[in-house]
Amino acid sequence: MENRSTLSVIVALLGMLSQCLTHLTPRITFSIGSPGRHLTRFSNHDVGNTTTLLLSEAGDMLYVGARDAVLALDVSHEDVITLRNKLDWSPSDKDLEQCSMKGKNIADCPNFIRVLQFLNSSHIYACGTFAFSPRCTYVNSESLTMSMKPDEGRGRCPYDPYQRNTAIIVDGELYTGTVADYRGNRPVISRHLSESRRVDLKLDDTLGWLEDPTFISSSYIPDEEKIYFFFSEVGREYDFIDKFIVSRVSQICMSDVGGQRTLQRRWTTFAKAQLLCQADNELPYNVLQDIDTLPPAEGVPADETLFYGIFTSQWSVNSGHSAVCSFRLSDIRAVFSGNYKVLNRDTLQWSTRVQEKVANPGECGLHNASDNALRFIKENFLADDSVRPIDRHLTMVSTGYKYSHLTAQRVQAANNKNYTVLFLLTESGYLHKAVVLQSGAHIVEEVQVFEQPQPVKSLKLSIPKGMIYVGTSEGVMRVPTANCSFYWTCAQCVLARDPFCGWDTVSRTCVETSNTQISLAQDVDTGNVKETCDRGTFTNRVRFDPNEVSAGELVSVALNEVVRLRCPAASHLSQQLWERPNSQLSSDLYLHLGDGGLSFVATPATLGHYLCLSIENGYQQTMAIYHVKQKSGPLVQTTSSYTALQTLTAAKTQAAPSPSPGLHSFEFWPLLKKTMQGDIEPTVSSMDTTPVPTQRGLNLTVWTPEPGQTETDFVGGELLHSAREPCYLKELVVVSVLLVLCISLTITMFLYVVRLHCRSRTVPHTATPSRNSDRRTPVEHEAPRRNQLFNKSNRHSPHSGQACGSGCNGALTEGNGHLPNTPI
Template sequence: MAQQGIAWLPMVLWAVLVPCSAWLTPRISFPEGSPGRPLVRFHRPDVGNTTLLLLSEDGDTLFVGARDAVISLDVSQEGAMGIRSQLDWSPSENDLQQCSMKGKEMMDCPNFIRVLQFLNTTHMYACGTYAFSPRCTYMLTENLTMTSQSSKPEEGRGRCPYDPYQRNTAITVDGELYTATVADYRGNRPVISRHLSPVDLKLDDTLGWLEDPTFVSSSFIPSEEKIYFFFSEVGREYDFIDKFIVSRVAQICTSDVGGQRTLQRRWTTFAKAQLLCQASSELPYNVVQDITDLPPPEGAPADDTLFYGIFTSQWSVNSGQSAVCAFRLGDIKATFSRNYKVLNRDTLRWSTRVQEKVANPGECGLHNASDNTLRFVKDNFLADDSVQPVGRSLTMVSHDKKYSHLAAQRVRAANHRDYTVLFLLTDSGYLHKAVLLEQGAHIVEEVRVFEQHQSTVGMQLSVSQGVVFVGTSEGVVRVPVANCSFYPSCAQCVLARDPLCGWDHLGRACVEVSASPASLGQDVDEGNVEQVCLTASLSPRSRFGLDQLTTGETVTVSVSLNEVVRLQCPGTSRHAQRTWERPDSRISPDLYLHPGDGSLRFVVTPATLGKYLCLSTENGHRQTLAVYHVRQKTAPPTPTPPARPRTTPTPAPPTWTATTPGGLNPASTTGVWSKISAEVRRHMEGVSAASAAPGTLRPTGPGAVTLGGRPRDPGLEDGERLPRARAPSYLKELVVVSVLLALCLGLLLTVALFAIRQRCRKRTAPQASDGRGGPGEREALRGEPSPRASGKRCNGHGAHGSQSNGQVGSAAPKGSNGHLPNTPICPPPPCGVTPVG
């Protein structure tokens, strides 16, 4: 029984995972350059690697950190992006040569901008890799020119990575720069530091603070006066497995100035904890890829701030490629307020032994604490508990896509409820738009923004402009967050379940919720079309919904018999089930093929002519997507000769019924051929047509009659007509003639074989005697030798095998040896040889 239960387990898991996978399938997919999803692109041949994006406070200017340049784009106009100003900042030839001499590729030696932050309303601060020798500079926001105080760029070690592919994060608070990066050429010294401050701080160089981290994001919480850093690193607290990666959140206080004696110019408020993105009975998604924060709704406490993150797994046994988890600020604060692990500086191993809690690590104001307290927080900076996700479950899981970046937005729908919309970027170049519902995530659409694989990508959401900016190595793409005009009907608008779109009953259009003050039709949670679109005339006059289609939506297809036809069905949604139906008959699987793309294929016959309807069923709503009328091509009219006053229609070939007699002998062959010749002659000379008067009924085919010289199908009612007159068929006549011809040939062959056999029997049979015999026989009877046989004997026999004591009767004589008299029993001797008697 236990083995049977284990055998059924994979089937149960498959049944559970398949609906989830289908649910997370994007409803609509737009390929690159699709007219249904217009995008705006910025690209210049002399500008590359436009991956670092920073949006101005008013949302009208997008600053782009590129290769050897910083660019400001005007994005205030909808559907357009243009350059306002550009700062060219590239290394010298000497710097490039030194970079190449260090063993680096020349393609990695330019100045890749990796830090771009606002210091105030007039100045910006930028840092670049600068040929593996980081440099930083001040610049004016208005025209992107370097200020006089930075005529010579300053060293950027500890503020910007050396390697352009090394990930880092930076944020400015009150004109001070907080960065998380590496501080050496080889990338072995990770550091979280503060710059441009009266008191610059960094982490203690003691081992154990950070273990080979990969920084992904940072966020400032004003109410807490704390900055949170998100990264992944090797978890040294797990000693049962080598290189076990864990995701972390670390915090520091902006008011920290370091200790007076212990931890001088070092962080006294640094603490970190594990972020656990894990489903039940599965290994955790332990590698964080990106984190974004979503402020709480208006009037809600700051503890309701959410951090949405993308996580992947270092193992391939997880059910999905990527997972999204949400963490609440209140839960992070609670984790930091509880117990901490103890680090043994000698063995560099962590323990959870219970000890007296001297201070609360991570608490602001510890820079004024005693040396004993600072030594405690120096050895106890890893929280014992992990931060659990909201609801202790995964927000969403992608089974076939790997996400790399995300942005979050809270949207007020038409029903005055708030919904969270996530914009997720896949490593294959698709931007997914997902809305989070109580029953799970619903992916509204996916848009292809780039095709080439990108090593570094940037993404920035502009709520004021209602667009998402995606920066790649080839340029910047502007993607509107809403695409309401794409949905032509109320049903499509409601089935999209997009909180940004609603159906305007008066204007009969799908519009953006924020742009329409009127009440709009919308159902984000259920997508109930019948309830929302009650005034949109959705009640069909027929079971096929033909009244929902305009006159021009019926497509007529003219085909020929025996032609293969493929009818396409427009795929409006991946969540819909498309089926084909005919108003007057059913679609048999023996005659029709259903490929996986939703089309219908069949061979044209008189039975497959007619109307075809492609129907779509989604979320319980059924609608007609396409109507086809397949008809046979009409033959061109035959011109009538003007000289002939009247034409006699050529009659259809008569239908013959051939009966084969049971015994057919050679004597009847002539009669059969006479009948065949007569029928053929009557047909070829038109005797039947000439002798038949108009209106006379005569046979033209099975089940059809001809009235007044025109064929008529008895199955059609008055006024109905076949799409095309069927061409005359001589198949039955041909079969009858062929059968009769085969019979006649077989009969002739039989007669010929019989005659040949009789002739052979006559040749081989002995001649009948007349009782008197020939001269030779009479001489033999008298005992006189024949002149031809004199002196020619063989062993006492004559030349013809007759013995001296043979008897003669009325039948053919036989010798005593049973042979015929004229048949020798031994060959004749050679000439000149006398046989011995």
């Protein structure tokens, strides 16, 4: 209890000491279907859960493991993905019935393909859940047909389609990390399809080598002939915390054949260590989500192999955050070469080993070791030290996005310098392209891949084709890694800081660095436009001179009219600035809107030229030029622009709109106050202007009125018209009519109630029948009938309309209750 209280205090203190994280913002956003970012999608109504992807070496064929099927997709064409072959592989009705009888949801009983690996140049090895009874088979990669009858896949493929697994085939042998039982309680790391004198191996589960793991990925290192597995599990060494999750890296040697007496058919080279994604004075990001291997550059030793992983935290202080950490292979080797913890069999507690080292855990070639050495290996498999990120720093931290999958690529820039580019998929359906720099990560762009969040199990990168493939529950989406043609000026090409793109000064276009040998203008590290671009290729306005303005938009307004000028943002990282010649934009006359626009009332002092600048990374570019002029003729809005501006406006019109900040009423409060005080004549209209864009397909727009609606309806109609002198004549007439109707209705209801009350008192009372009530003669039975006839005749008499009070009944009846002159 005391330890847990201490831990709670430590967690709270670390949360308070956490450094202020910079919110990483993508520079440009492309919504789904945007013409500025071309995507290709494959979907079929008969195909679902395309979540296992396998890409051919040349990148022309994509094999997809789906629900009850294996697909071969032709991805060699840029604009279309076509289905070449399809292998139907579904359970029988009997299998589905047995799966349902086991208590499983019928929707989880189909055959979900979870293992798809190249066995050799002609065959693919595929495994599926097959109604919670895993099956595996060999598939011809050309004809997509089964080469043999499926066999049992226990230990190779999970039973449950929601359980994560990893599989890799090296030299014809399958290495897997999955669960080996129906309930999912027996995690295993095993080898299958062994040939010659080698045998299939698996972990020894008597000491709990794995503690409820979630397998993420596996990687083969050729120089070491080792397989590395990455997963998250419960850290039993932290016995003072319940269910404390830790991220692990484990290793096994491919040459391992098990021990002769001890650890027979079991791994003798298994070892695991903790992956610690943590910065100084911060809580660790302890839950591994995905990891990718980045091989070293050509000519660089294998020790420089990097592993980039996405981590989240189980602590509430970092809830919703994602961190990316990179680990070097040499650091992993050093941890496995160090000391190991030892497990006390009596107390099941871990402690640092103090006894003499009998053998080196994780060392290859231990299958011929003595039984004493193998027993030592069996009990000492957890490294004492943790693998820490490169330079003890996090690669990037995202506080606004939660990442689920990533893939990494090394790109050579125009200056022959290598940069690491990460493609990260968010849970909300956006793909981020981020470049890793010394100053921190820079997100070049974000691309919306799908509208609604959905399960994503695979993210494949085709370096030869420059494409990324995303496998979702509905289909496969292809995204090009480069989008250089979107940047149509040198400044925009440099400000993007994209290692894939550079500015060609000859063709004056932004091109991919891998497609040309010409020296390109590019600055990935700082994005300095002044030093990178030729000064003759762009204009960097510092001071505004209207005499030099040869293009702009004429805005004709009437005096006292509310004018709103718009200014599109060049990117999410830019800031808008308005300028006037020889004049300051006083806050008393001008309102700077949240979307970068400018609003003011047209007066002789506010007429003239306006220039909107966008400032990004020290570079200024003109976004819009306006000339506000007083109307000279009838109240007809006339707007003229130059041909160049019309071309730019057409480019903006083709771009898909994206949400923009709304126009809030408090922004016009100073103007409303002046109007109510009588400083401004309350005769208001508005001018809708169209800005001059500087990029094609840029998804940054502002409020646009509906057809037939002007900004007067939106601004003046809501605020300024309310300042006019009110007139309530119509309202007074309506209220008076309603009041008269209400009074009339009340009187009518009251008279109706009085009439009902009077009628109820004139009707004879009927006595309750008794036992002797029917003992009457025929004459007595006839008397009531006569009375009724008498009453009816009286009602139609001339005096029946006289008022009846309390004595009405007394005038018509006697004390015995019978009508007068009626024989009894």
